[in-house]
Amino acid sequence: MRASARRAQIEVIKDVARRLIAEKSVSGLSLREISREMGVVSSALYRYFATRDDLLTALILDAYNDLGQSVERADAKVAREDAYARWRASARAIRRWATNNPHEYALIYGTPIPGYTAPTATIDAASRVARVLGAILSESRRVDTSVALARPAAGGERRFLDVDGLAAIMPGVASEEYVRALLAWTAIFGFLTFELFGQYVGTVKNANMMFDRVVDELAVSLRLRAA
Amino acid sequence: MRASARRAQIEVIKDVARRLIAEKSVSGLSLREISREMGVVSSALYRYFATRDDLLTALILDAYNDLGQSVERADAKVAREDAYARWRASARAIRRWATNNPHEYALIYGTPIPGYTAPTATIDAASRVARVLGAILSESRRVDTSVALARPAAGGERRFLDVDGLAAIMPGVASEEYVRALLAWTAIFGFLTFELFGQYVGTVKNANMMFDRVVDELAVSLRLRAA
């Protein structure tokens, strides 16, 4: 009974923190304000989070899992064999989550907190999105084994990539494609970072449409879609 | 005489601030510590910067210009007509600057400061890099007018892009190429953000080599280089 009360209290703290982050920003989040909102004294919070960064770490973990779950669900709604539709739906789910939760996006994809050593649990949660994208690519190759490599590279990927880790995320995908796969992943989040952080001001007027174009362009590059 | 002393003092403040940002982080930058380093009382700094954010804005402006100048110089060293070499040199210059000044990179490409309205002067400085990349693409099209558009799109770019602004940055480039051009720009910085903010842990082992591969991939996409 006491343990569940504790878990509930932790959820309350995180919820209030999320609300305050949404109102102000992450830098404007203060434990004292959370405690004031909760009608409790600030030192009480330290029973649940030893430090402000610990609270932020918990929020980061939740954010990664929330995003990951959103993308997994979006992907699951599409016919398994339609790789392009899955790719598009997943990418759009990422953007939808990011634009709906810009501050939490900033929390996980923005400037890291000074002591930027990510706990392993965080890395695990962070990979959920990558796993979805990897699975789409992987299964598309299983369906259509005829896709010829446009530019069969030298294959020295082991020198600069963690080939084993990547093979686990997208089994069956030729290592010559890893660069393009990572580039697509990077481009998706690079786009959102640029959009949300204001770098597109003066160039992109309708980020929604532009995003779809970029997603299509990347789909071509990944050969999930014909040019 | 007094005006120059004032300018000098401003430079000292910014230099100390840059050093402290490099040591700790931008969030760990405090005016009081700057003042202590300078052997002056903290309120004295307010004669030069009305607010902490004003100081940061000044540092952001300097960072954009420093990066822009680095890239301009790198591009200038390469034979004008060799578009691919210029592209690669410029991209490498961006990465070199970013890895040499990670905290200043975070300052300009990381999570924006709460009051995230960028002054116009900042936007101007920020576009210096884009102008270099645009010029490379633009002049490459002037040299080789035979490049056929791989996928002549519907041409409705006006609906989601600031076509006029983009045309000013890369004159002579067909608007059907704008998406790919913006994508390349986005990918470069997306890569650096992922690299510097730790998202590549567990996948990319040698970011240096991977970056070159990505730059080549983008060069192909921009048709600055044959596949």
Place this chain on the structure above:
DNA sequence: AAATTGCAAGAGCAGTGCTCTCGTTGTGGG
């Protein structure tokens, strides 16, 4: 019923950004 453990309260410390007032000192116009 007694002992232990979890918890909130409150005071307090060192630090922050920022404001205000007060002498001092350099500078330009009459």
Place this chain on the structure above:
DNA sequence: CCCACAACGAGAGCACTGCTCTTGCAATTT
């Protein structure tokens, strides 16, 4: 030349922050 003005640094102070420590109460365990 000298004086009024403006710029400047010093210092005190306000409201805020994260975090620590002690105290007393309440719930759980033994």
